[in-house]
Amino acid sequence: MKLRMKILLLSLLVGGSSAAPASCRWNCGYNLGSCSCSSSCQYYGTCCYDYYDYCYIPATTGAEDATTGAEDATTAPPSCRWNCGYNLGSCSCSSSCQYYGTCCHDYYDYCYTTTTTAAQDPNTGVAPCGGDLTYPRGEFFSPQYPNNYPINANCTWRLLASVTQVVNLTFTFVEVEMCCDYISVYDGPSAAYPLLGRLPQDQRRHFNSSRNSLTVVFTSDRAVTYQGFRAEWVFTEAPSCRWNCGYSFSQCSCASYCQYYGNCCHDYYTYCPAPTSPPPVTHPICGGRFFDSGSISSPYYPNYYHDHAYCVWQLSAPAGQRIFLSFVDLELERCCGCDYINVYDGSSTASSLLGKLCYNDTTLRDFRSSSSYMTVLFRSDGSVVARGFKAFFSSSLPENTARVVCSSEKMTIVIQRSYLNSLGISWQNLYVDDHRCRPSANSYEVSFNFPINLCGTNKTTNNGRVVYNNHVRAAPSQSGEITRLIEEFLLSVHCHMEQGTTAGTVYKTKEIINSTITGTGRFNASMAFYPSSSFSYPILEFPYEVSLNQYLYVQVQLSRADNTLDLLLDSCVASPNHDFQARSYTLIQNGCAKDNTVQIYTNGWQFYAQFHFRAFKFLRTHSYVFLQCRVVVCADNDYNSRCRQGCQRRKRRSLDSSHHTETVTLGPITLKGAKAESVDEVETEE
Numbered sequence: 001m002k003l004r005m006k007i008l009l010l011s012l013l014v015g016g017s018s019a020a021p022a023s024c025r026w027n028c029g030y031n032l033g034s035c036s037c038s039s040s041c042q043y044y045g046t047c048c049y050d051y052y053d054y055c056y057i058p059a060t061t062g063a064e065d066a067t068t069g070a071e072d073a074t075t076a077p078p079s080c081r082w083n084c085g086y087n088l089g090s091c092s093c094s095s096s097c098q099y100y101g102t103c104c105h106d107y108y109d110y111c112y113t114t115t116t117t118a119a120q121d122p123n124t125g126v127a128p129c130g131g132d133l134t135y136p137r138g139e140f141f142s143p144q145y146p147n148n149y150p151i152n153a154n155c156t157w158r159l160l161a162s163v164t165q166v167v168n169l170t171f172t173f174v175e176v177e178m179c180c181d182y183i184s185v186y187d188g189p190s191a192a193y194p195l196l197g198r199l200p201q202d203q204r205r206h207f208n209s210s211r212n213s214l215t216v217v218f219t220s221d222r223a224v225t226y227q228g229f230r231a232e233w234v235f236t237e238a239p240s241c242r243w244n245c246g247y248s249f250s251q252c253s254c255a256s257y258c259q260y261y262g263n264c265c266h267d268y269y270t271y272c273p274a275p276t277s278p279p280p281v282t283h284p285i286c287g288g289r290f291f292d293s294g295s296i297s298s299p300y301y302p303n304y305y306h307d308h309a310y311c312v313w314q315l316s317a318p319a320g321q322r323i324f325l326s327f328v329d330l331e332l333e334r335c336c337g338c339d340y341i342n343v344y345d346g347s348s349t350a351s352s353l354l355g356k357l358c359y360n361d362t363t364l365r366d367f368r369s370s371s372s373y374m375t376v377l378f379r380s381d382g383s384v385v386a387r388g389f390k391a392f393f394s395s396s397l398p399e400n401t402a403r404v405v406c407s408s409e410k411m412t413i414v415i416q417r418s419y420l421n422s423l424g425i426s427w428q429n430l431y432v433d434d435h436r437c438r439p440s441a442n443s444y445e446v447s448f449n450f451p452i453n454l455c456g457t458n459k460t461t462n463n464g465r466v467v468y469n470n471h472v473r474a475a476p477s478q479s480g481e482i483t484r485l486i487e488e489f490l491l492s493v494h495c496h497m498e499q500g501t502t503a504g505t506v507y508k509t510k511e512i513i514n515s516t517i518t519g520t521g522r523f524n525a526s527m528a529f530y531p532s533s534s535f536s537y538p539i540l541e542f543p544y545e546v547s548l549n550q551y552l553y554v555q556v557q558l559s560r561a562d563n564t565l566d567l568l569l570d571s572c573v574a575s576p577n578h579d580f581q582a583r584s585y586t587l588i589q590n591g592c593a594k595d596n597t598v599q600i601y602t603n604g605w606q607f608y609a610q611f612h613f614r615a616f617k618f619l620r621t622h623s624y625v626f627l628q629c630r631v632v633v634c635a636d637n638d639y640n641s642r643c644r645q646g647c648q649r650r651k652r653r654s655l656d657s658s659h660h661t662e663t664v665t666l667g668p669i670t671l672k673g674a675k676a677e678s679v680d681e682v683e684t685e686e
Contacts, residue, residue: 024048028055029109040079040106080104084111085138085232095138096145111135129155129218136235142176142218142228149176149228153220158189160213161235163266166252167209169216173230174199177220178645183229186215187263195304195385199229200640210252210263212238224648241265245272286311286378292318292395298378298388302329305388309380314347316373317395323374324396325367326496331387332359338381341389347373357389366496368396406468406495408523408559411457413439413448413472413493420446425489429474432456432493448472452495453560461635466565468495497523497633523633524559525567533601535610546615556629557608564636566643568604569611572629580628587613588629592647604634604643 024037031038032048037055041047080093087094088104093111097103129143140157142149159167169185176183176199183199184191185207193215196207207214216231241254248255249265254272258264286299286309296313298305315323325343333339336358344351346369354367354374367374378389401419405412413432420427427446430439433456439448448455457470472491528538530553538555546552558567572588573580586594588611593600597614609631634641 022048024051024054031109038106038109040081040109044079044081077105080107080110084135095133095140111138129153130157132158132160133233134160137233139230139232140216141230145228145230147227148225149181149218149220151220151222151225153218155218156191157216158213159209159216159233159235160189161209163212164238165212165235166238167212167214167233168236169207169209169214169231169233171199171205171229171231173227174205175227176200176229177224177226180221180223181225182217182219184217184219186217187211188215189213190215191217197304198386210265212266238266241268241271243271287313289314289316290393291316293393295390295392296376297390301388301390303387304385305380307380307382307385309378311378312349313376314373315376315393316347317369319372321372321395321397323369323372323393325374325376325391325393327357327365327389327391329387329390330357330359330365332357332389333380333384333386334359335381335384338383339386340379342377342379343367344375344377345369346371346375348375349377351375359386368399402491404493404495406452406497408497408525408562409452411448411450411452411455411468411470411493411495413470413491415446415472415491417441417444417446423489425474430472430489431474432470432472451560453562459564461637466497466633466635468497469493523565525556525631525633526559527554527556527627527629529553530555533610533612549614551612551614553610553612554627555608555610556631558633562607565607566604566634566636566641567607567609568632568634568643568646569600569609570630570632570642572611572627574625574627576625580626587611587627590648591645604646 022032022035024032027037027048029038030036035041035048035051036044036046037048037051039055041051078088078091080088083093085094086092091097091104091107092102093104093107095111097107133140143153143155144150159169161167171183174183178200185196185198186193187196187209188194188211196209196214197204199205214233218229239249239252239254244254246255247253248258252258252265252268253263254265254268256272258268290296290313296315299309299311300306315325317323330341332341336356339359341357342349343354343357345354346352351373354369374393376391397419400416402413402415404414415427415430417427420430427439427441430446430448431437432448432450434454437448437450437455439446441447450457452468455470457468460467460469470493472489472493474489529544530536530538533553535553535555554572556567556569558565568591569588570591571586573584573586575584577583587598588594588600591603593611595613599612601610601612603609603611632642634643638644
């Protein structure tokens with residue numbers, strides 16, 4: 001009572017008799033200028049005279065001092081004033097406090113945005129999401145974060161800064177379904193503005209707007225859900241065109257063409273008057289004529305290409321040579337008739353079609369022309385866009401001149417002696433990066449055969465694709481140990497490990513006698529039974545006799561141990577014979593245990609995978625059973641690879657071509673005491 005009388009007296013002295021003091025009646029929670037009806041006024045001493053009559057809610061921590069009757073300042077709760085976006089220990093001024101119920105007492109006075117509150121919808125039981133975020137900094141989350149977000153979510157956040165500011169957005173955590181749930185970031189106040197990126201496909205986690213707003217849209221499908229995402233934003237002052245006309249910044253531009261691309265800085269029209277005639281409306285330059293070797297990519301790669309793109313690249317090689325084209329990255333709209341790439345075997349789009357690449361194509365990655373010309377066409381429609389593509393091309397000698405063949409165990413390089421003779425080079429002078437590795441020869445060919453991890457071979461990765469590299473050299477014959485001649489024979493050898501068949505190319509440059517051999521190969525894997533979960537040594541018995549319900553321990557591994565590679569068991573099936581299409585039983589599917597006796601020990605994190613299962617009942621009627629497993633090989637440092645995704649409960653779409661697949665078969669096994677066919681009969685059937 002004493003404190004309230006002091007406040008009333010003070011307000012009367014300040015206000016005088018000419019004006020009625022501000023009242024908290026009907027104004028609880030608001031600041032009234034001369035005083036406040038917000039709960040924070042107790043902390044700052046700015047309460048209106050009748051705050052305690054209309055707005056005061058007794059707090060357990062606000063004990064009154066017995067001597068003075070004043071509230072003890074040490075018990076005042078933390079305040080969100082100047083602390084929006086931060087956690088203060090006993091309470092929070094971050095937007096997430098609405099979900100957890102931990103907001104500080106004055107959060108809604110200083111930090112509340114127009115985002116819908118976190119109360120659950122009484123009909124769906126799902127926390128709402130989206131809204132307009134207007135404070136200088138803060139964070140927002142997927143619905144129900146850190147728990148799994150709901151199915152069929154559709155949330156839109158608009159980050160709205162002042163006219164002289166831009167938005168910096170950082171995703172500090174992202175875990176959503178790779179195939180079907182998306183976070184899209186648009187450079188403007190709605191999804192009608194340019195798309196800056198889409199997660200999780202994009203590796204980027206930081207986005208900058210070119211204007212004073214960003215829009216974030218999160219959608220999930222009706223199946224699998226994950227933990228979701230967490231994002232932080234901050235508004236910063238935008239670059240100015242004052243003194244900068246004609247220049248471009250990373251976030252916006254003060255050059256005249258910004259009017260076409262829609263990325264002009266906020267004060268462009270104030271300081272950089274537009275020309276008398278508008279700039280011509282043309283698409284960004286793409287396509288062109290290229291000779292010998294290089295790379296091509298979609299417009300703006302690795303950012304998203306634009307609508308209505310039409311690009312034609314004409315590739316040519318020196319007379320008598322060929323063009324070899326290899327795609328290393330591909331992401332197009334999920335509509336094969338909308339956005340696509342055509343590769344033609346000739347100098348124009350009227351030439352015969354070598355192949356067409358769409359979003360779901362995982363095999364046609366390498367192309368070779370039959371002449372010195374190749375043409376590539378890229379086309380997009382007027383709606384959805386994606387990251388696009390990148391490809392490398394090189395001039396190549398015909399395959400009957402030189403080639404390279406690779407597996408996970410060895411590399412084989414073959415060069416025609418007639419080609420070496422035309423250059424005046426003796427095959428006895430050839431060697432690779434390890435000079436101790438020498439070739440053999442017959443009347444027509446010279447060949448190197450060596451383990452792929454020896455003879456100086458090194459391994460690199462390019463967009464998740466494993467490449468083995470070496471060189472074939474031959475210095476001109478001279479006495480002594482050294483040479484200072486500039487010209488020397490050099491073949492650069494590259495093996496791109498890939499699914500499917502093997503292809504190789506050779507391209508020859510001018511000036512010095514240097515060439516390159518490029519090829520593709522595939523990994524080899526093996527599978528074996530083991531007597532226990534220690535996997536110490538394999539079972540060599542053939543056929544392997546087992547008892548019904550006996551645990552069978554299986555290990556699948558790369559033929560050559562390599563800790564920089566990971567192996568994932570994508571699927572494993574059993575069959576009474578080698579016809580796995582006619583009759584089979586699924587043990588593992590999409591990296592998940594399908595049979596309830598399957599236990600997976602390791603999968604997708606090493607160069608091997610291990611699991612066990614129990615012998616099942618159809619062995620009673622079939623003497624033998626065979627296992628077949630499909631494995632995926634990934635680079636260990638690719639944290640977004642299929643191997644790292646592990647078990648996927650829903651049916652997957654086609655694997656990206658940067659993953660290497662292999663199928664391995666094991667068997668037979670038979671029940672002890674069963675009347676079995678002879679081993680010879682099985683081998684005949686096989």
